[in-house]
Amino acid sequence: MQNRPDLPHSAINPQLVWTGFMAMCVGMFMAILDVQVVATSLPTIQSALDIDPDQMSWIQTAYLIAEVVAIPLTGFLTRFLTMRWLFVTSLTLFVIASAGCATSSSFGGLVSWRVLQGFSGGTLIPSVFSAVFILFPKERQAVATTVAGVLAVLAPTVGPIVGGWLTETYSWHWLFLINVLPGIAAALVALRSLPREDINTSELRNLDGLSLVLMAVSLASLELALKEAPTSGWISVYIVTLLCLSTASGCAFVWRSLHRTRPLVDLDNFRDRNFLTGSILSFVLGIGLFGSVYLMPVFLAFVRGHNALEIGMTMLVTGTAQLVTAPIAVALEKRVDARLLSAAGFTVFAIGIAMSGFQDPRSDYDAMFWPQVVRGAAIMFCLLPPTRLALGRLSPDKVPDASGLFNLMRNLGGAIGIALIDTIIYTRSEPIGRTLLARLQAGDTDAATFIGVPLQAIADHKGALDQKTMAMLDPLLQTAATVQALNEAWIVMAVLTGCAILCLPFARPVAPAE
Known part of the structure; x- marks a missing residue:
């Protein structure tokens, strides 16, 4: 594998590997936690920015759509940027977007920053689970998976209490500002600790733009349909149109992926x-x-x-x-x-x-x-x-x-x-x-x-x-x-x-x- 360290597991410094992996877990935890802490404080944000109640859900929807589009791109981005640079770049963008959300003074600005936050955060979760099987020998994979798994499912559990405490004790801005310092620290630690590899620019030259568009349209329209269907009705024209668009673009994406030598997603x-x-x-x-x-x-x-x-x-x-x-x-x-x-x-x-x-x-x-x-x-x-x-x-x-x-x-x-x-x-x-x-x-x-x-x-x-x-x-x-x-x-x-x-x-x- 071109983007995997050539050294065998036994030759990689175990302490550095664990340090880098824990930094990745911190980034993943922040990305998952962000969804929950914001969800608990949406009414406060709505009141502060004078957002129309009908538009309030877009603060979450924008994040989730961008996240679901980014997740399957993790493989391509890992091959292109390498695991180290993908994580550092994604976490850096996540921190910048978090600071942007905290300083937003309008609904449009907040949603725009949430899109960037969701896209960058979406690659952090699968990167951690792939790191388990790339960085660690088989006898250590169970422990590494447990560490990642505990943090992945603990974040939604503690999210409501963290969000509620921050909003009541400080202000809604701190829902996003809490990501800044831990994010910077985790990115610096990962930059120092994760294995160094060369960026593979050939992957970018072979990027299948049409597949990317088809996948994004399919996943985004499906996410929108699932969000709106309970209130709009599953057989409403709007929902049926979204589901048809998702199905058509999804089928085209699958057909194209299966018939290309180097597909966007394998x-x-x-x-x-x-x-x-x-x-x-x-x-x-x-x-x-x-x-x-x-x-x-x-x-x-x-x-x-x-x-x-x-x-x-x-x-x-x-x-x-x-x-x-x-x-x-x-x-x-x-x-x-x-x-x-x-x-x-x-x-x-x-x-x-x-x-x-x-x-x-x-x-x-x-x-x-x-x-x-x-x-x-x-x-x-x-x-x-x-x-x-x-x-x-x-x-x-x-x-x-x-x-x-x-x-x-x-x-x-x-x-x-x-x-x-x-x-x-x-x-x-x-x-x-x-x-x-x-x-x-x-x-x-x-x-x-x-x-x-x-x-x-x-x-x-x-x-x-x-x-x-x-x-x-x-x-x-x-x-x-x-x-x-x-x-x-x-x-x-x-x-x-x-x-x-x-x-x-x-x-x-x-x-x-x-």
Whole structure:
């Protein structure tokens, strides 16, 4: 491989390798954390910059679209810039864009900087996972993957508490300014520590511009469609047009990639059964991971009325459980087949998701504790073994492209999962509300208990609810209907997560990491 150090692993200074890798992990953590800390403080930013409520979501959408376009380009950019210069350049641009966001005084300026921030941040995540299999010998890959995996899934967990604390203690500008000093430090450390290689300018001369345009159009239109479909309707002209555009450009991109000697993205990786299986698992993990991190703040904010700081404190349980079980995951990675660990991980993760599908309007920290513990304990087993399954058997020259595709699948799974959740909430809340009202009028005590209506009040009216009583019940009914819709979303996610294990028999056996 041209962009890989010629020295064998044993000849590379292990201390420098670990130092450089940890710097890369810091950059990845910042990129993932940025999405969450900004999400918790959007109302504050909207008020400060006088942004129209209909436009507010573009602060996040601009970042996510740019990120999803950048992720599959990681392989090409690694071959062109080398791993060292790709990371240093991307992190430098990320820091500059963060400072630009913090100094923005208008909506347009903020969105423009968010595009650059998302594109530069999008390459940091797959770069870290490809570095695991390029920089480290096999016996160290399990530990390196664990370090990267812990930070990758810890960032969304601590994001709400960090965002809430920064906004309440300082100002929204610090949501972006916190990236500056750590980013500069990580870039300098990586520049000093990562292996030095020559930039390969021939890759730039062979860049397939048409494939780049087709891929960007396909992914951007898909991301837009998934964002708008729950509110606009899946069969609206706007959404159907976006989906058709995404499909047409995506098919053209795939055809062109498969028929070129040097494609922009090496889709031949999907011919490998283990990579395909690992990518499916990554996609499903995206649904469950991003979906659960999305559902909990929705419930805690709109049903329980908690602020961002309180939400973050509640969600720390998942991160704590994840950190506690990480050493166990590393130990088992060295001894057990990745397929068996993946099956166990996704089974337990599905159970943890399903446990949250039985909440009522009064559920809070205590009711959410054990479901979070179960999910947190399972996350590392849903991330480490599938990563080894997907990337561990590939030749080093294929790893950068494969890592980009592997991480893209997780992000697409998250986008589709959130779109599915929003669709369930928007379409199911109203009919569920009518059903609960009918049960209440029929004197159903279970419905009254779930809604939070005193049983004596129902008994006094004997099913005939007057206008005054209905006015009192309406907010309770709406909240209860929302909670039940959220419960249905949890159950749907649990079923989809559990179905992931069906693809595991198609993968070839993978030796333990040791």
